[in-house]
Amino acid sequence: MAKKRILVACGTGIATSTMVAKKVEEALKARGYDVLVEQCKAAEAPSKASNYDLIVSTTTLPNCGSTPVIRSIAFLSGVGVEKDIEKIVAALGDK
Amino acid sequence: MPELNFLNPELIEIDAEAEGKEEIIKKLAKLLISKGYAKESYLEAILEREKVFPTGLPTEGVGVAIPHADIKHVIKPAIAVAILKNPVQFNVMGNPEEKVSVKIIFMLAITDPNVQLKLLQDLMEVFQNKHLLLKLAVSKDVDTVLKLMTLKEGFNDEQTDVAENY
Numbered sequence: 001m002a003k004k005r006i007l008v009a010c011g012t013g014i015a016t017s018t019m020v021a022k023k024v025e026e027a028l029k030a031r032g033y034d035v036l037v038e039q040c041k042a043a044e045a046p047s048k049a050s051n052y053d054l055i056v057s058t059t060t061l062p063n064c065g066s067t068p069v070i071r072s073i074a075f076l077s078g079v080g081v082e083k084d085i086e087k088i089v090a091a092l093g094d095k
Numbered sequence: 096m097p098e099l100n101f102l103n104p105e106l107i108e109i110d111a112e113a114e115g116k117e118e119i120i121k122k123l124a125k126l127l128i129s130k131g132y133a134k135e136s137y138l139e140a141i142l143e144r145e146k147v148f149p150t151g152l153p154t155e156g157v158g159v160a161i162p163h164a165d166i167k168h169v170i171k172p173a174i175a176v177a178i179l180k181n182p183v184q185f186n187v188m189g190n191p192e193e194k195v196s197v198k199i200i201f202m203l204a205i206t207d208p209n210v211q212l213k214l215l216q217d218l219m220e221v222f223q224n225k226h227l228l229l230k231l232a233v234s235k236d237v238d239t240v241l242k243l244m245t246l247k248e249g250f251n252d253e254q255t256d257v258a259e260n261y
Contacts, residue, residue: 011148015163016188018208019215042148059148059189073189076161077152078223 003034004092007048007067009057013041016058016076023075024056027085033095054091101214102244105130106175107237116183116197120145120162123175123202132173132204133164140164141202151185151195156225157232158195160185161218163203172211174218175202176244178234198232220246 008024010017017039025037040048042059049055049064056070068091074080106126113119124141127133141164151160177200187193201218205211221227221244234240 011144012163012165014166014205014208015161015203015215016150018212019219022212022216023219057189060191071189073152073187076188076219076222077154078219079153079155 003036004028004054004095005052006035006037006088006092007045007052007055008037008039009042009045009055009059009061010039011042011059013039013044020056020058020072020075023081024088027081028088028092031085031089033089033092054088056088101173101211102176102241103130103173104237104241106132106173107240108175108177109235109237109240110180111177112180113177113183116145116160116185117142119177119179119183119200120202123162123177123200127173127175127202127204130173132169132171132175134168134170137164137168137204140168145185149186149188149191151187151197152222153187153195154222154225154228157199157228158182158185158197159199159201159222159228160195160197161201161203161222163205166206166208169204169206171204172206172214173204174214175204176200176240177202178231178240199228 008017008021021037021039028035046062046064049067054068058073070087072084074084124138141162144164145162150162179198182196182198184194185197187195231243
């Protein structure tokens, strides 16, 4: 089982990405994924993107090349969490 | 039992009045600065950040906003809270073209997100709890806010009467 690498981005790379990273990690581990979740500032995302399987962002991001980006504030607002987890799982593909 | 150790009665504004988001952001930022939690530069930084990366969250029940700034503007960690008398419009995080009516503002002063991880998680627990938010929104004194936020009171009971009256 390959470890999935996920980058969580937000405006300053401080508060919201920390909150979201923890939630994403918990949700995916609960679904049996082996994940490495790291965080960064939105501006850093394009240069880091190629090292990750997926980017989850609470804000719009500059072009991140071929790495899929899922924009989600569900993990913060608590509204629509399941739907966004499904999107993340679909984007990650096989475990 | 979650603990929000970074709450402080002197950083809580009840029945706060503001014409718009900038006014309430300024009020809370100046409070954090005057009490020694943030540097003078925090005010400008937080206003600027809100323009580029808005922090309004359309949570269930009551809209909230979590303005914050880079760690370099912060002296020591804290959360300043404002319960607004009348809601103000914030732009939605990640969707700046959308707006959300915000009644409660949690302004964050963070120095190290890994050290303050629990604070961030506890705060998330607060603003993902609809009943708690509805109670916070109508709180009329600082003690009630402190009790609600430290989840010592009424965390699980169904306060539908509050919800209906809101």
